[in-house]
Amino acid sequence: MPGTSVMWFRRDLRLADNPALLEAGQSGEVVPLFVLDPVLWGRAGPARRAYLAASLRELDASLGGALVVRRGDPVHVVPEVAAEVSAPTVHLAADFGPYGRVRDARVGEALAASGRELSPLGSPYAVAPGRVRKPDGEPFRVYSPFQRVWLEHGWRAPVDPPSDPTWASLRSDGPPDVEPVPGLELPPVGEQAARAAWADFRDHRLEGYREGRNLPASNGASQMSTYLRWGEIHPRTLLADLAQRDSASATTYRKELAWREFYADVLWHRPESARVELRSDFEAMVHDPPGETFEAWKRGMTGYPIVDAGMRQMLATGRMHNRVRMIVASFLVKDLHVAWQHGARVFMERLADGDLASNMHGWQWVAGSGTDPAPYFRVFNPTTQGHKFDPDGAYIRRWVPELADVPTEQIHEPRGVEGYPEPIVDHAAERKEALARYERVTARRR
Ligand SMILES: Cc1cc2nc3c(=O)[nH]c(=O)nc-3n(C[C@H](O)[C@H](O)[C@H](O)COP(=O)(O)OP(=O)(O)OC[C@H]3O[C@@H](n4cnc5c(N)ncnc54)[C@H](O)[C@@H]3O)c2cc1C
Known part of the structure; x- marks a missing residue:
């Protein structure tokens, strides 16, 4: 197939304003390829998987059914597809994450071994x-x-979408089938x-x-x-x-x-900051191992309504409002004393928008260990945050049905509601504990 190139889609599932796709089209026929990498698929939770599967179906439809989905390690799959159509070049938008950078370097080497090249354009x-x-x-x-x-x-x-593209026809495994997730509500996709x-x-x-x-x-x-x-x-x-x-x-x-x-x-x-504290002095912070309270946090059963509403919104939709992300993250780190990495992993698995950079640094910001940190001593009070940002409790009622009928005056501190837990910790006491632990970190610095 002379004049054929491969466009390797990854986190650019669109036709408009896609410079790499435009460039691919300049050499003639294009194989629009998506590789379902078991490593990334394995890390994604049900919402992310459902979203990606739906987005691939939309992309496939906008390509007139020409999307080629292959499963496997991109280091093998991409060169195989390029060889199938004798494409000299694989076009793509660069990936700047730690995993993507290493993967792309290896794919580039594998392509070079057969005289082909990886041509990144845009990001x-x-x-x-x-x-x-x-x-x-x-x-x-x-x-x-x-x-x-x-x-x-x-x-x-x-830039505009390609004006007159020709998609090559090639075997596709098709977008992945995803088990329907009971109760999961995704927004329109694509x-x-x-x-x-x-x-x-x-x-x-x-x-x-x-x-x-x-x-x-x-x-x-x-x-x-x-x-x-x-x-x-x-x-x-x-x-x-x-x-x-x-x-x-x-x-x-x-x-x-x-x-x-x-x-x-x-x-x-600083690619290592996806795993470890950006500010190394925070490595001395003493954390509690994730136990029962961590499980309660994950299920949205902490007894703090705004925290529980956020965690349940994420379970139901793969999304959570930014303000509430900050509140639930602060609660985990400063009220439950669990290291941010545990919470960040839960977010990455559950969020449809889970993005390593925004997520890990959103968590580090709250934990105080990141760049430009919020001062550690500013501990979010989940009850006053609820009063301030959800004054009539509409958000809480939407996501915590046990509290739907609780009067507004009690919605942020409900007590004795059937089926809803009492607070699993005392915020005032845990705030003091968080500050004492912080003090020990700063004392080491002095
Ligand atoms: C602990 C924590 C974890 C987070 N994890 C993620 C994540 O995995 N993926 C993600 O996209 N965002 C993450 N964020 C940032 C932010 O919460 C979301 O981008 C935002 O809630 C998305 O909703 P929106 O599009 O309606 O935001 P809007 O308020 O409409 O903001 C517009 C856009 O700006 C960007 N943005 C806004 N705030 C931030 C921010 N603090 N950091 C980075 N980008 C921002 C997003 O792309 C967002 O879509 C996290 C924040 C925190 C505190």
Whole structure:
């Protein structure tokens, strides 16, 4: 098949604004390939799997059924597919995560062994990790200056989808079949859904974002993270629209996207920070092993309604509101004294938008061990957080049905409700304990 190339889709499940796909199309026929890697599939929980399977079906439909899905180790599968169609080049958007970087280097070597090449173009970010630097060339360790230089750096305009693509026809194993997950509610999936969701937010809710984004019961946040995670839409598309608006909410939204870029940059420079504390002095923090209280946290049965609502929202939908992510993470680390890595693993398994960089550094931020950390001594009080951000308890009632009929005055501190537990720990006591443990870490520093 002369003039055939391979486009290896990974976390860029879209046709529009996909420079690598455009480049692939320039040499003629394209094999659109997705490799279902058992390592990554094995780590994903039911929501992630269901989402990915649905997104692959959407991508396949937009390719007129031409998507080639193969199962196996990409190091073998990608060169095999390239050899099947005698493609000299495999096009792809670069992956900047620790696993993806190593995998891509190995795939590149395997291709080179048969005289083929891997041709990365673009990334899941507006600015590729590693590009934004301090004047002395060092990476940023703090978000605000990163954000300013990132904005000055700028990014290219989005590109169109291929205008007249020809997809090669090749055997496909098809998108994976996923057992239906009882009770799991996924949002609409795929590139068209992502673009529609963005247009709806941009046109109807963006201007209220600055105020609305902190209220989990409201529809104030954009819910774009899962689409961004799977590359069903590229952040450049969002940023191009934001550039047309001169409002406080548009600025705030752009700054939120910059957090995603910042964390990817930090992880790129410090890949080990997906596992260990970025601030090494925090390695001295004494944690409790995950036990019964950890299991209660996972099930959403802590007796703290806002925590339980968040954990149950994640179980039911593969999503959780940002404010509530911070509250449940703080509860695990500072009320239950369990190391952030345990909670982060649960999030990665359950979240449809589970993204190593945003997740691990979101957890490290809460734990105080990350870049630009929240001061450790600022311990979230789950009850007052509930009062502040879910004042009438609508979010709690939505996700904790046992509390649906509890009067608003008691919704954040319900007692004696049938089927709902009493608080598993005393927040005031655990707060003191967390601060004492922190004090021991800082004492070692002095
Ligand atoms: C403990 C913890 C774990 C997290 N894990 C993830 C994760 O696995 N995947 C993920 O995408 N986000 C994660 N976040 C960040 C944030 O909670 C989600 O991006 C956000 O809730 C997604 O909802 P949204 O799209 O409605 O957000 P919006 O408020 O509408 O924000 C718009 C976009 O900005 C980006 N963004 C916003 N806040 C953050 C942030 N703090 N860090 C990085 N990007 C941000 C996201 O891409 C988001 O879609 C985590 C946060 C915490 C505190």
